[in-house]
Every structure is written in C-alpha cells, then in structure tokens.
Amino acid sequence: MSKMLNLKVVAVEAETADAVTIHLKPPFMRKLDYLAGQYLSLEFDAAGTPQRRAYSLSSTPGLDRHLSITVKRVDGGLVSARLVEQLTAGDRVRSLGTSGRFVLAQGARHLVMLAGGSGITPIFSIIKQALHFELDSRITLIYCNRNRQSVIFADKLDQLAARYPGRLQVIHLFSRPEDGSAGARLCQERAMELLAPLNGEHTHYYLCGPAGMMQQAREALRSLQVADNRVHLENFVAPVKPAAAPTGLASQVHLHLQGREYSFAVSPGQTILEAALAQGVEPPFSCRSGFCTACVCTRLTGEVEMAEGHGLSPAELKMGQALMCVGYPKTAEVRLTVD
Template identity: 35%
Template sequence: MFHPLRVSAIERITDDAVAVTFAVPPALRETFRHTPGQHLNVRYGAGGEEIRRSYSICAPAAEQPNPPELRVGIRMVDGGVFSTYALKELTVGDEVEAMPPMGRFVLRPRPGHFAAIVGGSGITPVLSIAATLLAREPEARFCLIRSDRTAASTMFLDEVADLKDRYPDRFQLVTALSREEQAAGLTSGRLDRERLGGLLPALVSVPDVAGWFLCGPFGLVREAERALRTLGVERALIHQEIFHVADEKTAAPTAARVTAPAESKLTATLDGRSGSWPVQDGESLLETVLRGRSDAPYACKGGVCGTCRAFLVSGEVRMNRNFALEPEETEAGFVLACQSHPLTPEVEIDFDR
C-alpha cells in the first residue's frame, strides 16, 4: 500500500545525485520504521504512465520513541524518468507516494566484525547498516571497501568521513577510484576478483568476518562474491544487492528452455484474498496478476529489487532473470513474479508468505 510522504529536504551530494528526506506523519511512524539496509518503493505519474522505482534508505534506523528518518540517495540514470524528475523538478513540500520499507539486504545490529564491498550508489544501504551498527553495538566493527569512478562522483563523502571520525577504532575505510589516481589509498583501477583476492586478507581476518555485504553494479558484486568464495567464505555469510545490470544477455544464467503450455491458469493470493486468471501469451505472472489486482507489489520489473517475491505453491515456472533472491530462497520455493512464466497448465503463487 502506498502512502503520500512530503519532501522535507533535498541535498545535492554530487553533480548527478541528490539525497531526499521525507517527513513521516505521526500516524505512520511505525509503518515506516526501517531495518538498516531496506529500501523504499516510490511511484510517480508521468505522461499518463505510472513509474515505480526503488531507492535504498541511507539514514540510520531510529529506535522508539524517536521518529524514523527516511532519507534516500538518488543518482541520475540516463533516460531515467524518476531520477530526472528528482534531480530537476522535485522540490521541498512536494508529495511522493511510497510503500513501507522492505527488502532483505539487512543487518540487525549485533556484536561482531562485518564488512562491505560497494560500488557507486551501492553505498546507500550500507551507510545505514554501518551507521546503525556502530551506534548501537560497542562491540561491533565494520570494514567498508568502496569503489567509485572519481572523487567528484562519490556519494555521501561527508557521512562516511563522519563515521571514520566518530569510530576511528571500529570503522575501517578503504577507497578505490577506477578512473582517477588518489594521493592515498589504493591505486586506480577496477576491483575485480584477482585484486580483491589479494586485498581482502590484508585488510581483515577473512574467517572472522560475521557477514559480507556486497552492493552495486552486477559486475562488481559478481567479482566480489567470486573473490570471497575463493577465500573460503561460506555462501550464507555473503549478502548481495544489485543496483545495476548493464548487459541483460550475459548478466545471469536463465533456466533451461522448456515449452510453455498452450494455455495456463494462474491462482494468486495477495493480502489474504485469492483470484485466478488465464495467463495470456508471453505474460509474466506479475502481468497476469496486475490485470486482476492493480495492488500487486512490484517496482523495477527487471528481477533486481525483489518487491514481487512470491512463494510458488504449485506448478512449475521459468525465471528469466534473478538478481534479488538468494539461493536459499529459490531452493525454498520463492520466485520473482515479474520474471516468471508458467511451464504447467496451472500455477499457484502466494505473495503473503
């Protein structure tokens, strides 16, 4: 369910990015209280079309009785309707419709040593994770390895520097610029598997890290995961969130091609109510549900955000892309409705699980 939120502040943080803060009415404070790492799904009407996008919350998570702080980072994307609107038209006082915070790329504060490898705007959820963890857990430590094109394009420089000043003994920061030399830190260049494989053991005791958080473009996240797996890190300790997939053809493996049935019926449960609809030729399960239920959850429709996650109750489906679900989720029977197509005459999914 979407709720109108008023913009209370807009801050330009780079030439092509802004931080937008939303005021949360008292009646919605618990609805919009977030776990560090979660994101907001927002929607905007443009040219008669509804545009939905997901933006991670960068503010620390507030505990009761403090009101939640909703601040998101938005970077301009070529051809991006909402990002163009946010950077060029959105003003303080405007209202934006948003769903309550969601997402499973989270860290609930606890003692331990944690680390993150991020690229570009991938810093956004990790900033909330690190700031909340260090503030609440005096026995926690955090290592942040971040990659950006140039110093001028680096989002949230001041906020990260503040963490370093506030927690000098518990917050470790390593920066890499892919297109610019820097006076201190790593030499320029991409953080690929080989480079990370040599760098990480020099920075942290890899076996002692209780959780790794990888966020950013698909290429960086893939290389970081491969480096960690080579170093012996268990898959369960690696958490991922993809912000951008450049090449749809090679970005992720697809399921084996199986001939779809000539006709298929989809049954879906959402908010306690079930309905059934015929699946039209070429439709995803999400598109089928939206014909009967306009309130079906979705944002990116690209297999990245995970908003349309549903449990496959019965039947078989093919997922074209999956950059949101962890292996244990797919093994447990969860699918992305926006990327799933029926392989059996009848399919049933449940959005409520």
C-alpha cells in the same frame, strides 16, 4: 507493503554533482517502519501513466530523524533526473511503503562491505546501524568510484571513522583519479587480495554496485569458499530474462492473496506479475525488475523459473520463494501464496 502515503519533502541535500539525498516526512501521526538497508517504493506520474520506482534508504531507523533516500541521476532516467534536478522542499511524493532483504544479519561481527557508486546507499544505512547499535561489530568498507569527487557520503564516512575509532575502515578504489595516477578497479585478483585477509568465522559480506563489480567480488568469495549465507547481495541492474520461454504451454496460476484465491492464465514469455496485472489482480510490487523483493511469493506446487540476477538468496530459493516480476511458470499449473 503498507498503503499509499503522501510524504513531504523536508529538504534536498546535494551529495555530489549528480546525486542528492532527499529527506522525507510522513503525514502527521503516520509512521513508516523500515529496516536499515531497505528500499522505499515511490509512485510517479510520467506521461499520464503511474510509474513505480524503488530507492534504497540511506537513513537509519532509530537514529535519523527523517526517512531519506539518496538518488543518483542515471543516463536517460526520467524519474531520477526529475528527483535530482527538480524536487524541492515542500513537494510531496507518493510512497507505497518499504521492503527489501538487504539488512544486517544476526551474529555478524565483522562486516565487509563492497560498494560501487550509488550502491553505497543501503550500505551507508547499515554501517550507521552497526556502529551505533551493534557495539562489538567492526566494518571494512571497500568503496569503488571514478574519483574522489564522485564519492557519495565522502565527508560523512570520514566523520563516522573518526567518531568510531578502530571500528570503521574505508578503502577507496578510484578507477580514474583526478591527479592522473594509475586507476584501480576491483578485478577478481584485487578482490582476492583485499578479501582474503578479512575472511573469518563471523565475517559477513555485503555487496551492492554495478554488475561487473558484483561479479568479480562473488567470484573471489567463491574461491575463498565463503558460505552463501554470509554473502548478502543487492543488485541494481535488470535481471537477465531466460533465453527461451521456459514452457511452450500456457500456464494456469492460482494465487492466494489477502485471503482470496485468484486464478489466471500466463502466456509463454510473460511474467506472473504481468499476467496478474493484465487480469486485474494486483499483488504487491514495486521495481518490476527483481531488485526490491516486494513481489515475493511462496511456491506451493509447480515450478517457477526466474530471470538471472534477481534479489533472492539461495536459501530463500530453497524455501520455495519466487519473485513474480521476474518469474515465469515452468509447469502447466502453479500454485502460489503471498500471505
């Protein structure tokens, strides 16, 4: 992750009654590189304490002039309420850089994308990338919302479908349509019905939305025997902490970071990131919830147990990767590297 940058708010664009797109610009002569589908990490002061949040980028590099995040106000979310209701052009926000692995896979020709609510944000970025730069790709988007009024990017998706005929199909599912007609939710049966005819050798699946929707879609894909490396997940609900502390022993973690080795104790029930920060070690991190993968490290020795629902793929886990913000040492000694 790159160093802290002050980004200027260029414009705030309303998308729905409770979602806005915030267009941002780095300082003169500075550039913020990113891939379609990644997060932007921001830091805010709340009650005198710096709070970090990761927001998916809805802009697409090489295509959109500004860096843009799309934010939906969440119930009880102080930071999202501030962004949606108070931010205006000319304001500045502190950025810690971009990260994330929810990006376009090589060789993906047919992209089947399932989005729920604001889960459309990274998917919208990837859709534009595929349509503009991957000329032999086509996309099927299954987009779940309460009703037409709550659809983020409704007009923009219609415009893309018209501009790229035959390459973008959007299937809307509304759980509570305005006209009072029967609602449609993505249950497992419906997911099977929609996904089965789309399955093919070069089909890749991108899922981002509420936990229930993700679960139903994953079950359907398992039933269709779709290989894990063709399923790309972006979670935005907090991972579930292991029921019991993974080890009754305090663990000693040795962390190789930026050419230095740090050793610190981790108490049972404490994450590796919590222990590192408590002892003045500051590895890269942002969301602290297992979504953004900014705190990824590689395990050299020892075992780490992670909360369920984190942002690493089975292939990355097999390579020994772990997320420090939702990772608990499982052995008395663990050796990790972030380099």
